[in-house]
Amino acid sequence: MQVLSTKSEFREHLETVRALGRTVGLVPTMGALHEGHLSLLRAAANDCDVVALTIFVNPLQFGAGEDLDAYPRPLERDLELAEEAGADVVFTPTTSEMYPGLTLTNVHVDRLTSSMEGASRPTHFDGVTTVVTKLFNIAGPCRAYFGEKDFQQLAVVRRMAADLDQPVEIVGCPIVRETDGLAMSSRNVYLASAEREAATVINRALRAGAAMIEAGESDPSVIEAHMASIIEAEPLAALDYAAVVNPESLLTPDHLVSGTTVRLLMVAQVGTPRLLDNLGVDVP
Numbered sequence: 001m002q003v004l005s006t007k008s009e010f011r012e013h014l015e016t017v018r019a020l021g022r023t024v025g026l027v028p029t030m031g032a033l034h035e036g037h038l039s040l041l042r043a044a045a046n047d048c049d050v051v052a053l054t055i056f057v058n059p060l061q062f063g064a065g066e067d068l069d070a071y072p073r074p075l076e077r078d079l080e081l082a083e084e085a086g087a088d089v090v091f092t093p094t095t096s097e098m099y100p101g102l103t104l105t106n107v108h109v110d111r112l113t114s115s116m117e118g119a120s121r122p123t124h125f126d127g128v129t130t131v132v133t134k135l136f137n138i139a140g141p142c143r144a145y146f147g148e149k150d151f152q153q154l155a156v157v158r159r160m161a162a163d164l165d166q167p168v169e170i171v172g173c174p175i176v177r178e179t180d181g182l183a184m185s186s187r188n189v190y191l192a193s194a195e196r197e198a199a200t201v202i203n204r205a206l207r208a209g210a211a212m213i214e215a216g217e218s219d220p221s222v223i224e225a226h227m228a229s230i231i232e233a234e235p236l237a238a239l240d241y242a243a244v245v246n247p248e249s250l251l252t253p254d255h256l257v258s259g260t261t262v263r264l265l266m267v268a269q270v271g272t273p274r275l276l277d278n279l280g281v282d283v284p
């Protein structure tokens with residue numbers, strides 16, 4: 001496995017790979033790898049000839065007062081895990097390599113970014129779409145693997161790649177969870193033990209919302225209120241949002257329509273971290 005830290009080395013490496021007729025699977029991450037990230041690497045290894053992992057804690061997607069400085073950066077361990085999971089090349093640029101000077105250009109996706117994460121973190125998605133565009137431009141034509149864990153991000157990146165004709169096929173991968181249902185996240189390390197137990201409330205609330213839909217409830221506001229009430233009953237958790245949305249438009253329908261699929265998205269703060277989770281539900 002090669003570890004490269006300059007844009008030109010990474011670009012040239014993948015150009016050579018493609019010149020040999022081999023396909024590239026790109027897995028963009030901020031490191032602190034866990035089974036969720038490793039599942040993306042394995043999916044890429046299954047579909048593509050060469051797997052390229054990127055590890056970059058992107059300052060542009062952190063708001064003021066967020067955990068940019070505290071974000072875990074266990075690089076040596078990440079490299080070991082990445083190699084075991086099938087990575088062939090890892091791109092680990094510094095901030096000054098990615099952003100050598102003042103950046104005057106920003107990639108913004110409209111509409112899909114205004115609600116939920118976009119409402120809570122107003123500069124977040126522009127930071128994501130800008131860095132992902134830079135990574136796509138450096139990596140060149142490839143398949144890129146993203147987790148459904150960040151469901152809104154996946155929808156935003158898919159739309160960006162389509163709207164801008166980026167030569168990248170976006171592949172969404174299922175959420176990997178701990179055995180008690182908590183979605184794996186690099187930020188779970190911030191949870192103290194009582195908080196770690198309380199954090200399971202998020203997945204329980206999502207499953208309760210899904211059960212209501214399966215029992216025939218079709219009013220999204222009733223389902224959202226029920227999910228919210230489950231979080232509110234947990235003293236260590238503070239609800240940010242509970243939403244029932246169309247998986248493409250990310251808009252909340254007036255009524256759920258039989259035969260369609262909806263996505264339930266939730267965020268709650270437990271101790272320091274905001275924890276994200278979501279679930280797809282078929283409307284009976």
Ligand code: AMP
Nearest residue numbers: 029030031036146147149150175176184
């Ligand atoms: P991050 O390092 O948090 O920016 O995440 C990098 C990629 O891994 C994103 O596409 C995430 O959606 C994905 N990811 C993070 N956690 C999980 C998980 N528990 N299951 C599946 N994918 C995940």
